Ligand SMILES: *[C@@H]1O[C@H](CO)[C@@H](O)[C@H](O)[C@H]1NC(C)=O
């Protein structure tokens with residue numbers, strides 16, 4: 001028995017050590033891989049030693065689907081069983097939400113066609129499959145939301161073909177990662193495919209593209225699409241007065257930082273002069289949103305003729321764009337320092353995290369009792385927005401993570417070690433009686449952001465010494481974090497207390 005335990009422990013070490021080796025192999029096999037190697041280092045610059053370049057940051061925000069990607073989902077010590085996968089995504093590339101007055105809108109075609117780049121081998125089959133979508137179960141009002149983007153001139157906020165391809169690829173990556181774990185076996189008949197989404201077409205369509213990549217030709221009769229009316233995915237637990245107070249404080253911080261940035265103010269004034277607008281008109285048009293779309297689609301920045309409208313005429317420039325992006329990066333750094341956003345984020349994301357924790361606990365209980373788990377506990381997909389994913393990262397303590405790019409993904413995995421194989425450290429720590437009883441495996445959680453394992457950067461496992469004890473993060477760390485510990489940043493021990501306490 002002792003040697004079996006020791007052998008198991010060795011396999012932990014091997015599989016954990018394999019990770020950086022595999023990443024290096026990837027980096028060595030060509031230009032795209034090398035670029036990936038660099039961007040991997042930038043994900044968690046703790047401490048941030050050099051200022052990130054605002055232009056290259058903007059390109060990584062675009063997430064152009066033109067390179068091989070590494071995904072660390074589905075990696076575990078051998079013989080571990082994967083019990084549950086909970087995914088939250090940000091929608092893919094979209095048309096701007098704002099329009100810069102007096103300029104021409106970027107010309108982008110939002111119909112889907114394999115003759116346009118970027119394309120994907122599954123694209124035509126995906127389009128055909130969406131044609132049968134009426135057979136799915138759609139919670140109102142999702143049944144009337146178009147299941148494909150289909151305007152030859154994109155509408156505001158519409159998902160583009162790039163956005164569809166990004167999520168077909170995400171789904172396909174996870175299909176490959178989980179195939180050998182048989183999370184969703186071919187005969188998954190009693191199970192449901194669980195999708196929850198806001199009522200925007202870009203989130204619904206992103207979720208469907210992701211599902212299609214994960215389960216090509218899925219059976220529509222098994223799809224249940226739930227509507228989340230709030231971008232916080234807080235279901236019936238959205239009411240929390242203190243959350244809005246924290247958000248207002250954060251917004252005041254953001255405002256103070258912005259108006260103290262003289263270079264930014266000068267840049268807005270220059271841009272407004274070029275276009276013949278008032279500075280406040282330009283600011284209200286949130287030009288960075290539109291300029292990012294130009295950049296991501298390789299379209300030149302807008303120009304206007306001089307004379308007539310009182311403007312000087314000319315084009316918006318990359319230098320101006322870089323100043324706005326630089327200020328956004330400064331804002332992210334200042335936000336981390338101030339800690340106000342974190343307080344908002346904890347209250348904003350508790351309902352989602354509480355649901356996730358509950359599903360994991362139930363799937364583990366069902367597994368132990370030999371019961372068939374419910375579909376949403378095995379796999380669910382939440383198709384969301386930047387204003388969902390950003391507070392999720394912050395609430396988990398992933399403050400160093402970059403702002404969610406298009407088609408960003410956060411994955412929670414629940415793993416169980418083989419029965420009767422408690423690790424040597426756990427055996428030493430557990431009281432003898434408990435040790436004798438515990439024949440069932442132990443439960444572990446992994447958290448991944450854009451394919452990167454960030455478990456040990458989260459608040460609930462940062463202090464966990466993976467070399468001295470278990471090389472994975474115990475599920476109980478996550479459960480006590482969600483149910484109590486995360487409220488420490490708002491000096492409380494529960495959601496109720498934190499939400500309804502009078503301001504001091
Ligand atoms: C991918 O696209 C981006 C943005 O258009 C570009 O900067 C980058 O060089 C491309 N990478 C490859 C490997 O083609």
Ligand SMILES: *[C@@H]1O[C@H](CO)[C@@H](O)[C@H](O)[C@H]1NC(C)=O
Nearest residue numbers: 111127130131148149150151
């Ligand atoms: C897109 O719209 C066109 C014109 O309204 C229609 O003929 C076509 O069937 C639509 N395509 C899809 C895939 O919905």
Ligand SMILES: *[C@@H]1O[C@H](CO)[C@@H](O)[C@H](O)[C@H]1NC(C)=O
Nearest residue numbers: 237351354355357358359495
């Ligand atoms: C948290 O989850 C539990 C079930 O796991 C549920 O009973 C409880 O109502 C949830 N609390 C909130 C505030 O969402």
Ligand SMILES: *[C@@H]1O[C@H](CO)[C@@H](O)[C@H](O)[C@H]1NC(C)=O
Nearest residue numbers: 488490491492493497501504
């Ligand atoms: C935290 O809460 C406790 C009990 O509600 C209170 O006595 C204490 O003053 C609070 N601390 C801070 C720093 O707000």
